[in-house]
Amino acid sequence: MFFKSFFDENLAQMSYMVGCQRTGEALVIDPARDLSPYFETAEKEGFTITKAAETHIHADFLSGAREIAHQADDVKLYLSAEGDEDWKYQYLDEVNHELVKDKDRFYVGNVRLDVMHTPGHTPESVSFLLTDEGGGSEVPMGVFTGDFVFVGDVGRPDLLEKSAGAEGTSESSAKQMYESIQRFKELPDYVQVWPGHGAGSACGKSLGAVPSSTVGYEKINNWALKTEAENNFVDELLEGQPEPPKYFAMMKKLNKEGPALLPNDDVKRLSVEQLKSENDEQTIIIDTRSSSDFSDGHLEGTINIPFNKSFANWAGWIIEYDQDIIVIADKDNLIHVKEALESIGLDRLVGFVESDEVENQKDLETYTSITADELEETYRDHDDYVVVDVRNQSEWDEGHMPGVHHIMLGKLKDSLDDIPEGKTPIVHCKSGARSAIGASILQAYGYKNVLNLKGGFMAWAEKNEPVTS
Template sequence: MFFRSFFDENLAHMSYLVGCQRTGEAIIIDPARNLQLYKETAEKEGLEIIAATETHIHADFVSGSREAAKQLGATLYLSDEGDENWKYQYLDEVNYVLLKDGSTFTIGLVEFQVMHTPGHTPESISFVLTDKGSGSTKPMGIFSGDFVFVGDIGRPDLLEKAAGVKGTASLGARQMFHFLKKFKSLPDYLQVWPAHGAGSACGKALGAVPVSTVGYEKLNNWALKIEDEEEFVTTLLTGQPEPPAYFAMMKKVNKLGPDYLNDGPIKTLSSVEELERFSSETVILDTRSAKDFAASHFKGAINIPFDKSITNWAGWLIGYDQNIVLITPEKDLDSIRKALASIGLDKIVARVEPAIALEDTSNLENYREIDVHQLQKLLNDDQYHLIDVRNQSEWDDGRIESAQHIMLGTLKNRLNEIPAGKKYIVQCRSGARSAIAASILQANGLHDVYNLKGGYIAWKKENLPILK
């Protein structure tokens, strides 16, 4: 048997390519939208990808299953669990097999047995793998999707918080409690291959180790050690991070069928005049570092630096109906395009080199940083207004007096809550998210902005007063 895992650090997403070396056939489990790495790996190993499957209708990235059916002629093995609201809607255009609890299918001599494992979502399934090509009759591992992670389990509140389906958080938590008993009954030696690692918003305490075992999780995973249902439900639902705004859209996209990838050319702008012609309906996204953006940037641009968090914050802050113009070097264009496409932000209409965007000084602005001691002196000055853009759990753990709490992802939709006519200081944990917030404020006409250097960490380090 051939086995290879793939990790997308932008999404903290794990996917897998499993092949039967006897027959030369392979399947992708929880495929990303861009299939290139799977195709290259399969070709190198002499395998043909004949199938793709997914553990559930994903909310945090665009699934590559439909793309695999189109590009590779792959048969899709998909869940038929859950009610009518959790059925795939694009099956009339693909070859497919629907799966229920207890179903089995084979790729060559590799067998997959289906376990219905709801809680994270109603249709969630897991796959227990047995390598019969090696002569084994015992399973090797389980593809657990968003059911069980290393050190954590899937959150059950996404349908309620991201998709607005009332009452599903508690129901999902109780389902998770009962179906974890099935997981605990599996052999301790079974390897656990989850769909996410540390950094994913699909749980609250995911481990950074990519693989575990059933036995290890029974000993160390907090969720598998709680025996009381009420305690379990309360613990699971407490402290879950805010789900990114794009999660609701991803759920819909993956259910209805994602658009096929568009890899056509993107227009390169040759002058700042061309950039100025784009309407207010267009997002101008500058992907340079926060330091470079703060020093000088095109008026109206927002800044999300090109690092592993770009997909998360782009998903929060850019609408799916908005065209995107990138201010970014040509060398980064392909990688940025793939990152945004992984969450369905496909409407990149143009790109311009940073040097060109900065040519006309009349169209530029900047913002300054202040340190915590400067902030302390300004807190009682009515001219200044402090905005804390951290998550709710961070705010609850401690905050700076007089700060207004507006989580970064919600900032663009809550600008009307910010008092007018002030000088604005933005603050987060370390200064990175507040730098993005500074760009959002300036792009929306609040120009007198300062970023707190070092953020709340620096404030606490100096033993300055905090509220709880």
């Protein structure tokens, strides 16, 4: 048997390839939209991808299931038939597929996959228990759990309510998760656990950084598997879940209806003059340079989302799906920026401007960063300034500056009316990275004298006492 995992660090998303070396067939579990890693691996190892399977309708990335069924000949999709009518795949008439339910099984070559219905994260969620019959085994080797069980955590049950608008489902989903876990705990301790995400995903609140585990290890160390009483489990699971990114709602919709096939158009290179002429309300310009380069000089009206592991997440919060997108980026990074946008369905990238061309312009906008000492000595008691905390709710609850406004970064663009009129914003987050994005948003929407707190809340809290009320 052949086994390989793939990790998208931008979304903390795991996918897998399983191959039968006797028959040359391969299966991809929870494929990402960029299929090149799977095809490259298959070619290198001498496999033909004949099947793909999904654990559930994803909310955090755009699935590659429909894409792989169109790109590769005779690929068959194995998709969940569990859950209610609201969560059924709607593109099945155009792909070769088989709907699977609890206790069904299918093969890739001589490798067997048994289906377990494991609702809780979503009603249709399934897990796939793998047994290598071709290698002579009669017992399972591991289980692909999707967003059901992670290393150190379990999937959040509140996304249907918070992202898909299914009111009142969080508690009932948490109870389903409890029942699914009782069944999971009956698996042999030696069974390996191959989850759909690692640390950094918003699909749980305390995911571990280790990519895999075992059932036995999780029974000893995972809080969710150690909590015996259902009511205690439900309360702890629902408490403190992070704010789901804005784009999650769109991912649920697109993955259910059928993601668009990837566009093949080249991205048009633009001059700064062309960019200015194409800048309108239906176009958003994202500058992917570092926050320090952006603050030193940028084009008016541009928003800074540095290209790093957090790029896709913040792009999903800030960019609307009906907007055309122009990016300012290094040419060598452009393909990776495009892939990151496409991974969450932001396909309307119509042009790019090279970073060097922007840096060579005159009369660029800038913004200033101030220290925590300057904040206290000069600005905090000044009526012309207002401090805006853009951290998450859980961070705010743990401690914040007194007398400041809290607007989570992802909601800042839509919450400008919450900033007192006529005041200059001073933006801060935990360390200064998110607030730099926030400063660029505010400046793009007219707050030209915005200030950013260097070192963020951590720098301020070294010498000052936070409040929690």
